[in-house]
Amino acid sequence: MPIHNNLFLALTIVLLTAGAAKSGQVDRGRKLYLEHCAVCHGAKGEGDGPMAKLLTTPPANLRLLSERYGNPLPAGQIASFIDGRADIAAHGPRDMPVWGSSAWEKQPGRGEPGQLTPAIASLVAYLQSIQLSTHRVASLGRDFQPAVTHQR
Secondary structure, eight states, rough: HHHHHHHHHHHHHHHHHHHHHHHHHHHHHHHHHHHHTTHHHTTTSSSSSGGGGOOOOOOGGGGGGHHHHHHSHHHHHHHHHHHHHEEEEGGGGGGSSOOOOHHHSSTOOOOOOOOOHHHHHHHHHHHHHHHOOOOHOOOOOOOOOOEEEOOO
């Protein structure tokens, strides 16, 4: 019986440690999101940031990404939207300030498919944490349609 108790204790510690690490990544992602993304996508990711009304293409409601891409979000695909490997018409050309290399820790639009820098991985973790449940989305009656032009 003591072996089962020790195994249970060890498994509990591993799970708690993993949860704390994930929480730290989400917190870092939230901070990056508020610094770089909220001005257009809004503080809660609903596409209602202060710049939203000035844009030709309205920013996406990022809380609805899982409705289009599944849950959990496909990290590599979402990362490619953020770091510029996939063209998003509303994000504009890659030389715009939103694509500054210091923000994403690499040259925008470059890198291997599925590559996630620590900053991008944190942003993806944060976006995963703000996804609305299917029931909540149905009650909103919204349809998420990002303007993806092509993959690099």
